[in-house]
Amino acid sequence: MTKKITIIGGGYAGTMLARELDQHADITLIEPREKWVHNVAMIRALARPELLDEIVIPYDGLLKNGKIIRGRVASIEGNIATLQDGFEIAGDMIVIATGSTYAAPFKMQGDDEAAFLTKAKQVINQIDKAKNIAIVGAGAVGSELAGELAFARPEKQVTLISADENLFPDYPAKLGRSMLRQLGELGVKVRLGERIANLKQTDAPFVPTKNKIKLSDGFPIDADLVIPVIGSKPVTDLLRALEDVTFDESGRAKVDGWLRPTANPDLFVVGDIASTGDTMTIVGLTRQVGWLKKALKAHLRGKRLEDINPYKPWSKPLILLPLGPDKGAGALPFGVTGPFSTSTIKGKKLFIPRYHREFDWKP
Structure with missing residues (x-):
């Protein structure tokens, strides 16, 4: 049986x-939920909204024999x-x-994909209006988001804020140095060893009072939008x-x-x-x-x-961190990768065609 x-x-x-x-x-x-969300690509979708139509996928074609309840x-x-x-x-x-x-809008907060998409579009609208964007948290999501926004929307000033003294301290130091250098090339300002004083909220983007925030050392930063990505x-x-x-x-x-x-x-x-x-x-x-x-x-x-x-x-901990389609770095079994390998493996397409095939779905 x-x-x-x-x-x-x-x-x-x-x-x-x-x-x-x-x-x-x-x-x-x-x-x-009725639909699956490719959260990895949601980071880029905030900078390139047209991707939203490709990364919210029905479950219907996933199984050929089993059932989904x-x-x-x-x-x-x-x-x-x-x-x-x-x-x-x-x-x-x-x-x-x-x-x-x-935190929203990177993952669904409830079971309704329509509400998820509405929230995502609201955040995209906030990004459209903002000139100065502060991202709080420089883990994978925060760093990738900084790179994606800086690549796709170079007219905006992006500031990445991290409480750690180095980027990706749990990985080889070469990875953090490479990411810091490439973020700089994209025009991202990186503030290490800093926190935002009295962070208003951590579960969704928000507009700060008087379009300014203060770091823990009292240093003020212009910010029309704060995007928390704490973990x-x-x-x-x-x-x-x-x-x-x-x-x-x-x-x-x-x-x-x-x-x-x-x-x-x-x-x-x-x-x-x-x-x-x-x-x-x-x-x-x-x-x-x-x-x-x-x-x-x-x-x-x-x-x-x-x-x-x-x-x-x-x-050892492994990770791939695209910064737009052409930049990024990673830590893989054979060592730290640079932009070419990161882009080839993940950055260019973010595995989107793969999941279309696996769910037997065409947008």
């Missing part, structure tokens, strides 16, 4: 795993997922892939309702070597919610999904999970 696998969450990790296992098990993907899981008991309306979905295995949240937060509500799950300092669920957060041998987590040592990036979750796909396929053939080599994260 074909085994049933329930996957909760239709973000990057959930859809990738569902598609990979669609030919090997009876897959049920539970997702409350639109709903939100309220609880998990054993191998049964119960939706908010009381409907129960039983499976032989459950994979939780509920992902993470982020991702894992969505772990379902896991927090389970008694024996523990969490790391960032709120991600601790797992054993086979991505299991509890004593239930058939319950797995993957992606941004899993504390594996991977960064919360596409590079990290792709490795997890690849391992889990192989492990579950072997398990479906009758192999004990404990006889499968446990999951190992990347030995």
